[in-house]
Amino acid sequence: MSNESAQTLRALIAGEEMVVVPGVYDALSATLTEQAGFPAAYVSGAAASVSLLGRPDIGLMTATDVAAHLARLSGATSLPLIADADTGYGNELNVRHTVETYIRAGAAALHVEDQVFPKRCGHLSGKSVIDRDDAVSKVRAAVRARGDDDLVVIGRTDALATHGIDEAVERGRRFADAGADMVFVDAVEDLDQLRRIASAIEVPLVVNVMANSRTPVLSHAEYADLGYRLAIYPIMGLAAASAAVQSALASLRDTGLPPLDAAGPGEIFETVGISKWLRWPDDGPRPPAGGPATAAVSDVAAPREHVGARR
Incomplete structure (x- = not known):
């Protein structure tokens, strides 16, 4: 089965440039990420829980829930989407169902982790992980479940916090042996650990970057020099939006006035392509899901009659 977004992501991972992937939490943030020129977007489970449920990532x-969220995002952007599949939501059969569902929803990649279900954010304390063999079995199930789809399967381990660096490295190696395309060791705590992981695991590696958390925050070039291929920034956009809204x-x-330098409705609608929508179908193909608009709202011709109107 052809999965063009997954093929695009695979080409990026195989390329020379570090793949820098901001986290997105709604269709607008996905659109803005694409307009900013990033090559892919990360569908964070933590960001989804906060933005959709108003609850922590536990x-x-x-x-x-996540598949529906993923489907909306894939309709808003042409970027390859890397999706958080948590623990696969159960055993190997659940992993298969999750993989098949995420593929239908538009995922280019997903990661499955080894926490005990229900899991929690990898940068929180109090995590527990399942036995190594069971964790490997889940990754193997994800690889098998994708069939002939090009979906990128990422094996994630949270064992560093619970069992130490040796166990985290061993699980990463075993995930690679089970067919994972990439390995993601979460909540790495220092440069020595980053180097050890990169030197010991042969498949491309993911690094999780969050301000004021466990992993050292470096430039993406520095992560690349350490041996990492893809950097995700799961809650960067959500944190920025939260601060701006507050x-x-x-x-x-305090003043009785909204911020007067804020964007107005015309600018907001232009961000999500109103000009292209209102010019369609006279200007050709349907409007893209996202992407920069090309004309000011004031320049747009009046909308046509309602689709159901008789002439």
């Missing part, structure tokens, strides 16, 4: 999102609300509360 395993409350279901596979159905600031705007404080302004309204």
Whole structure:
């Protein structure tokens, strides 16, 4: 089965440039990520839980929740989407169902982890992981479940925090042996650990970057020099949006005025392509899911009659 977004992602991973992947939490953030020129986007389970449920990342999102979220995002952007599949939401049969569902929803890649279900954010304390053989079995199930699809399967381990660096490395190696295309050791705590992981695991590696958390924050060039191929920034956009909204609300509360330098409706609608929508179908193919708009709203011709109107 052809999966063009997965093929695109595979080419990026095989290329010379470090693949820098911001996290997205809704269709607007996905659109903005594409407009900013990034090559892919990360569908963070933590960001989804916070933005969709208003709850922390402690395993409350279901596979159905995330798949629906993923489908909306894939409709908003042409970027390859790397999806958080948590623990696969159960045993190997659940992993198979999750993989098949995520493929239908538009995933280019997903990662399956070895935490005890229900899991929690990898940068929180109090994690537990399943036995190594069971973890490897889940990764093997994900690889088998993709069939002839080009989906990139990433094996993630949280064992560093619970069992130490040796066990984390061994699990990463075993994930690679089970067919994982990439390995993701989460919550790495220092440069020595980053180097040890990169020197010991032969498949391409993912690094998880979050400000004010466990892993050292470096430039993506520095991660590349250490031996990593793909850097995800799961909650960067969500954190920035949260700070901006809090600031705007404080302004309204304290001064009685909204921020007067904020974008107006025309600019917001232009960000998501109103000109192309209103010019269609006279200007050719359907509007893209995302991408920069090409004309000001004031320049757009009046909309046509309603589709159901008779002439």
